[in-house]
Amino acid sequence: MNGFVTTNRYARVYNLPITLAQTELRAGKAFVVARFPLALFQRLELRSLTLFVNAILTPGVVPIYLNTSMGLACAGLYNSPMLTSPLAYTAFTEQASTTNPFSPCVIETPGIYSVIVSNNTSNTDLSLTVTGTIKFYY
Secondary structure (H helix, E strand, C coil), rough: CCCCCCCHHHHCCCEEEEEEEEEEEEECCCEEEEEEECCCCCCCEEEEEEEEEEEECCCCCCECCCHHHCCEEEEECCCCCCCCCCCCEEEEEECCEECCCCEEEECCCCEEEEEEEEEEECCEEEEEEEEEEEEECE
């Protein structure tokens, strides 16, 4: 991955936006934002992933966490449906959170990858937004 960006190489790189407009996510639920396959000799870089909780839709409730290390809500890149084993993730605690854009998550192993957002409480409904960028080399 060194050298100048030639026309041939430029034509083989895609920037994929990850976007989930303001969405209601019920307590204890998860939502698949994007899913994409990665084949042999392809490469994927998660450049950034941002999660913002717009509103707490259950007024007057103290959240009961299902998994305290994943915050009120979290979004992440997964290669399995297990929400506690992301390849990269961002968790919302008190303000919007973003994965580190200066340290991208690079994946070269073939498989099916998903961007999943989850509500990590058992009694609080949330309104949230997810944005991000994936760079795809083939």
